[in-house]
Amino acid sequence: MITYYDDRSVQVTSTAVRVDGRTYPLAEISMLWHRRGSRSWRVLAGRGAIGAALAGPLVAAVLGVGLAVWLHRSLTVTVAIVGVSVLVGLGVGPLADFLFEHLDRSYARGSRQLEMWARWRGQPVRLLRTGDALRFGQIYRAVQRAMESGQAPGQNSIGSSGSIAKPRSRP
Missing domain, CATH: 2.30.29 (PH-domain like)
Incomplete structure (x- = not known):
């Protein structure tokens, strides 16, 4: 057998x-x-939430840089805002690996x-x-x-x- x-x-x-x-x-x-x-809307919503979680910190970093330029503050304040925004954007790296793994598993399981x-x-x-x-x-x-x-x-x-x-x- x-x-x-x-x-x-x-x-x-x-x-x-x-x-x-x-x-x-x-x-x-x-x-x-x-x-x-039929497709499971719960699974699709979960994938959308993972995508939003991946994009959120990057959008926050870009908005922070834009805010720093728009405020026209002193050089020190502008550099601080840009620095914090860049750190938030870089913080996505370790989180992104975790989130991409969950997204990949979601597609393997199907919807x-x-x-x-x-x-x-x-x-x-x-x-x-x-x-x-x-x-x-x-x-x-x-x-x-x-x-x-x-x-x-x-x-x-x-x-x-x-x-x-x-x-x-x-x-």
Whole structure:
């Protein structure tokens, strides 16, 4: 038996797909497809907040320099305002790395609910529903590989968004 994917709630092997304790033998699955849900506004708002957090200190630094020039104060006051503004702008560096990491993870997880469906014993069954796009892709590809390795040449079994497609042959 070959294990294609394994985490605490999903296991894909050369014989079956197990999701949350429920087992679906590959021999009983005749088709596989996926569906994408609508975008999550909560995720998009979170990305916008991260973008604003990245831009905020830089905008404050530019406004501080502009304010220093506009006030026409003594050279000492102008230099102090510009110096503080530049320090605020430079303070973004360490924070930016942290924020960019969160932004990158946000895109890896995705902004939609993704569902994996299969025709099992002649009936459509939702195998998995998750908002984590990276994990979903790994699981979906694992099920595809498991199905491709166990089928006869020329058999149709794997579809995308509801359509049946012939599996790709490997070189």
